[in-house]
Amino acid sequence: MGCSVSKPEDTFGPASAQVRISQGVGSNAPASSALGSTGAERASLESKVVLLGDSGVGKSSLALRFCQGRFSPYHEVTIGAAFLQQIVRLKDGSQLKLHIWDTGGQERFRAMAPLYYRDAWGAVIVYDCSHAPTWESVKFWVGELQAKGRPNCCMAIAANKCDTQDWQVDSKEAREYCESNDFIFVECSAKTGENVGRLFELLANKVYQQMLKGDPR
Numbered sequence: 001m002g003c004s005v006s007k008p009e010d011t012f013g014p015a016s017a018q019v020r021i022s023q024g025v026g027s028n029a030p031a032s033s034a035l036g037s038t039g040a041e042r043a044s045l046e047s048k049v050v051l052l053g054d055s056g057v058g059k060s061s062l063a064l065r066f067c068q069g070r071f072s073p074y075h076e077v078t079i080g081a082a083f084l085q086q087i088v089r090l091k092d093g094s095q096l097k098l099h100i101w102d103t104g105g106q107e108r109f110r111a112m113a114p115l116y117y118r119d120a121w122g123a124v125i126v127y128d129c130s131h132a133p134t135w136e137s138v139k140f141w142v143g144e145l146q147a148k149g150r151p152n153c154c155m156a157i158a159a160n161k162c163d164t165q166d167w168q169v170d171s172k173e174a175r176e177y178c179e180s181n182d183f184i185f186v187e188c189s190a191k192t193g194e195n196v197g198r199l200f201e202l203l204a205n206k207v208y209q210q211m212l213k214g215d216p217r
Contacts, residue, residue: 046097050117052141053126058160061190088204122154122207129159132168156184156203163189
């Protein structure tokens with residue numbers, strides 16, 4: 001999914017309050033996460049979530065699958081960051097509207113990443129389970145978030161392309177790493193849609209609980 005450079009301040013960035021009240025739900029939403037007409041009439045909290053990871057791991061595809069329920073095998077490299085949004089129904093019946101910032105994964109865009117993640121309540125760090133070097137980058141992004149992101153930012157690690165036959169990253173190692181750091185871990189596929197809704201729903205519920213505790217800053 002290609003896009004032009006977007007500034008996080010334009011829609012839901014650092015200069016804006018991070019807990020808001022809104023109405024409605026985006027169109028073309030997948031049934032697993034979207035709300036019906038009754039839910040659309042209810043107000044919901046809002047939260048910023050950022051997607052991080054190397055170029056080519058499928059960040060844009062995951063966001064597109066979750067927000068619009070579709071997959072495109074061909075898309076341009078994300079320049080800077082792209083913005084999408086989706087409403088999730090939480091376990092207690094309330095709603096959380098996610099403002100999702102999909103960041104460019106190429107090396108030259110890494111310096112821009114703090115503009116998007118420093119005030120995010122949640123982050124999805126994506127790696128390609130068929131390409132081992134992308135797993136090593138997960139730890140880089142974890143360190144960046146812990147050093148420069150919001151205190152107690154909720155993190156989810158997404159092992160994308162789980163539909164592949166050529167796995168190069170050991171699932172047990174990845175799962176144990178996430179468990180030891182209290183991160184959400186989900187093996188998913190933007191191509192088939194497997195576990196994509198679950199990934200964002202687990203993160204949304206964790207973010208919501210963190211928001212109820214208040215901003216630690």
